[in-house]
Amino acid sequence: MITTTDLTKVYRSRGREVTALDGVDLHVREGEVYGVVGQSGAGKSTLIRCVNLLERPTSGTVTVAGQDLTALAGRGQRAGSALRQARSRIGMVFQHFNLLSSRTVRDNVELPLEILGVSGKERTRKALELLDLVGLADKAKAYPAQLSGGQKQRVGIARALAGDPKVLLSDEATSALDPETTRSILQLLRDLNRQLGLTVLLITHEMDVVKTICDSAALMSGGRIVESGSVGELLATPGSQLAQELFPVGGAPSGADRTVVDVTFQGEAAAKPVISQLSRTYNIDISILGAAMDTVGGNQVGRMRIELPGPFEENVVPIGFLREQGLQVEVADVAYEAAGTQTAATAATADTTDAAGAKKTAVLKEGAK
Numbered sequence: 040m041i042t043t044t045d046l047t048k049v050y051r052s053r054g055r056e057v058t059a060l061d062g063v064d065l066h067v068r069e070g071e072v073y074g075v076v077g078q079s080g081a082g083k084s085t086l087i088r089c090v091n092l093l094e095r096p097t098s099g100t101v102t103v104a105g106q107d108l109t110a111l112a113g114r115g116q117r118a119g120s121a122l123r124q125a126r127s128r129i130g131m132v133f134q135h136f137n138l139l140s141s142r143t144v145r146d147n148v149e150l151p152l153e154i155l156g157v158s159g160k161e162r163t164r165k166a167l168e169l170l171d172l173v174g175l176a177d178k179a180k181a182y183p184a185q186l187s188g189g190q191k192q193r194v195g196i197a198r199a200l201a202g203d204p205k206v207l208l209s210d211e212a213t214s215a216l217d218p219e220t221t222r223s224i225l226q227l228l229r230d231l232n233r234q235l236g237l238t239v240l241l242i243t244h245e246m247d248v249v250k251t252i253c254d255s256a257a258l259m260s261g262g263r264i265v266e267s268g269s270v271g272e273l274l275a276t277p278g279s280q281l282a283q284e285l286f287p288v289g290g291a292p293s294g295a296d297r298t299v300v301d302v303t304f305q306g307e308a309a310a311k312p313v314i315s316q317l318s319r320t321y322n323i324d325i326s327i328l329g330a331a332m333d334t335v336g337g338n339q340v341g342r343m344r345i346e347l348p349g350p351f352e353e354n355v356v357p358i359g360f361l362r363e364q365g366l367q368v369e370v371a372d373v374a375y376e377a378a379g380t381q382t383a384a385t386a387a388t389a390d391t392t393d394a395a396g397a398k399k400t401a402v403l404k405e406g407a408k
């Protein structure tokens with residue numbers, strides 16, 4: 040539904056060049072919710088603005104719903120009007136809502152229809168229908184200042200839907216909202232995705248957003264996509280940074296002679312009592328160092344960090360057993376720090392992990408600003 044090929048964007052200002060996009064190949068399938076995450080400055084906003092040609096790419100192509108938008112951009116008047124037409128089929132939702140304070144809620148939703156030249160009566164009918172769809176039928180005559188943040192964003196979403204788009208783009212739509220409102224807006228986006236068959240491309244710095252509604256995700260860094268795929272595929276990819284951030288598991292080994300293993304459960308495998316089977320089959324004691332369980336797209340997914348007695352060489356068979364059960368198994372590279380007493384050493388290692396984890400979250404949070 041949305042494809043970018045070798046997309047680059049170089050900003051030139053005051054003699055300085057900034058490469059905001061550096062060869063981005065994005066592929067969003069029809070009907071899916073696709074999340075792009077990454078640190079502040081990674082190029083996420085530039086990418087989404089290039090997808091609807093609000094920003095002109097330096098090179099590469101953008102295709103939306105089978106139409107090459109880059110070919111339409113700035114090639115004479117006829118192409119220009121074709122581009123406007125194509126753009127009206129792409130809705131955009133913003134972090135700070137971008138509502139006109141002097142207009143009522145209904146008039147805000149009517150705005151894009153005015154620009155498209157839709158007649159007054161038809162505009163009003165459409166606006167009221169959309170306000171009903173986003174749960175704001177009773178606020179048509181209110182002004183933005185009389186609404187809560189969540190209600191404002193619902194108006195923003197209704198306005199984005201005015202041109203009957205096939206695609207909805209969202210740049211940090213929930214970043215200015217509290218957690219509860221965030222959940223209700225995400226639920227609305229999910230409902231619209233299902234009801235209208237809307238393809239949603241959203242940018243976020245919150246992994247929870249990805250966890251709650253995304254079918255697929257990409258991680259951006261330095262203007263490039265460094266990881267991408269369906270959430271299921273990502274979780275099944277050894278060493279995936281997105282998987283680790285979606286399901287962080289911490290925990291340090293309790294002694295030097297231990298093997299620490301990260302196990303990812305998906306679908307049916309999540310319901311099997313594999314750990315107790317492993318313990319019984321090989322007569323070994325297993326400690327759980329950390330775990331996270333959650334539902335992604337209706338499927339139960341989880342990760343667990345376990346500790347097996349003995350070095351890796353002695354655990355090749357138990358690890359193979361876990362793999363045979365359809366689980367993704369990775370040997371974690373976490374060292375036991377032997378200095379001082381055992382408790383002190385374990386605590387120190389746990390602290391380092393925590394510090395690193397906290398730092399990552401903090402960096403991702405900057406994306407909001």
Ligand SMILES: Nc1ncnc2c1ncn2[C@@H]1O[C@H](COP(=O)(O)OP(=O)(O)O)[C@@H](O)[C@H]1O
Nearest residue numbers: 050052057059078079080081082083084085086
């Ligand atoms: N209009 C602009 N002019 C010059 N540089 C820009 C402009 N917009 C963004 N940039 C730069 O491009 C890079 C990517 O920015 P952006 O796409 O906003 O990242 P993100 O949304 O991931 O935080 C940053 O280094 C930013 O400073």
Ligand SMILES: [Mg+2]
Nearest residue numbers: 083084085406
């Ligand atoms: Mg941004």
